[in-house]
Amino acid sequence: MSERKPQSVRQLDALVDQLAAGVSANRAKQLRMVAGMWGRAVGREGMPVRAGRSVGQLFTTPALKAFWGLAAAGELRHRAEDVGKPLPLATQRIVRDCLGILAEAAVPGREVWLPALDNVPPRPTVTPAEQAVLYRKLADMAASGPLARDGTGLSFEDRTRLLAMVAIVLDCGARSGELAAMRLDDLGKGMETIAVRRRPQKGRGQRRDEIAALVGVSPVTVSEVLAGRPRRIPAATQRAVLDAADALGPAPGVETYRLREGTRVAVRRWLAVRDGLVADLEGEKTALWVSLRARGMSRGGVERSWPEGVPLGAEGVRLAYGRGMVALNVLMAGEWGWSPMPEKLEQLRRSVLVEPIEA
Incomplete structure (x- = not known):
């Protein structure tokens, strides 16, 4: 039988369950992570005894400082093999932000101690010259067959989707969630434009x-x-x-961007591939970005596959881009003018400076 959690941690878990309904899935996951860290902190040496009595006691200055010392040092990590590895600055900021959210819900109106942290330096972006090389090299590769090098391959379908996706990002600066929201009817007449639904926030x-x-x-x-x-x-x-x-002022809900000729060609090639992927699906087939048939290994070592033609969500878009860029960097290593491209879509997106066209 597992050891019963202290009352303060049980109350905190219940509080996170309530908060999860009003935040994004990613933030809810982060809040649960921090609640789990509290569960591993309460009762440890250096943690105030009162911290186990009620959720309010978790947000006293002595408890928060003791918790932060353990957390930043990596002593509260979930996986045993990672314990003792200090948290990177970006993760520390996530934990700090979650502590602020939890404190506001647990002890509303109380001024609580939170650690002061340096800003996380932004990841490097892609220069205009590197953007031009990326665009040109992908265009050169688009019509050829599968490529492989040193055991790394990029299929024709993968490369076709990657080229169209990168070209769209370079022309409109779309985020992963905005790419995932794109539909076929967002493409204008003759594929001369693309409509981007900017992420709705408050x-x-x-x-x-x-x-x-x-x-x-x-x-x-x-x-x-x-x-x-x-x-x-x-x-x-x-x-x-x-x-x-x-x-x-507020950001516009929908913006329209003009697509370059090369982008229009890339999108047409992708649509030809996409039509084959969605042909056997039932229901609506409106998503612009869909999955390729893929195989992988589950955590238990069991091989699994997922169907082709399924609309990609934001995470799917990020994974498709990242996997494609990892392979592309291997395939293009040593090519004249090629610099390793960032494997995060956000790094490419932040380097794009474009303006929407007039309605």
Whole structure:
């Protein structure tokens, strides 16, 4: 029989269950991660005895400081083999943000201690010259057969989808969620344009990244100010964030971008492949980006496969792009003018500077 959790941790788990209904799936996963860390922290040496009595006791300064010392040092990791590996700065920021959310729900109105952290440096982006090489090399490869090198391969279908996806991103700067939301009717007449549904968010937070760039602070700082949780944020910074948010106004719901000729060719080639993938499916077949038939190994070592033609979600888009870029970097290594491309779609997207066309 497993050891019974302290009352404070059980209350915290119940609180996370309530919060999960009102946040994104990714944030809910992060909140559960932090709740699990609290479960491994309470009762340890250095943690106040009272921390096990009620959820409010978890958010006292002594408990938070003891928790943070253990968490940052990697002592509260879930997997035994990872215990002792310090948390990277990006993960520390996630844990800190979740502590703020949990504290606001557990002890509303109370000022709680949270650690001060440096901003996470943004990942490097792709220069205009590298974008041009990427676009040209993919176009050169688009009509040829499967490629392989050093055991790494990129099928014709994979390459066709990757070229169309990268070309679309370079022409409109779409995020993974915005790519996943694209439908066939978002392509304009003659495939000369693409309509992008910008991610729906609430209020001035729609333009968080733009506000952060204007003010010169991290997106997390912007979120804290706009959400009314400006703890430890200087008053001048808060004012600058609010002024920038008012100046920008809300982000448009749908923007239309012009597609270059090469992009139109790439999309037509992808649509020809896509038609074969969705041919045997029932129901609506409107998603622009769909899966290829793939095989993999489950955690238990059992081989599994997933069907072709299924619409890709945001995570599927990120995985398709990342896998394609890993293979492409291997295949193109040593080619004249080729620099290793980032394996994160966000790094490519942030390098794109384009303007939507007039309605």
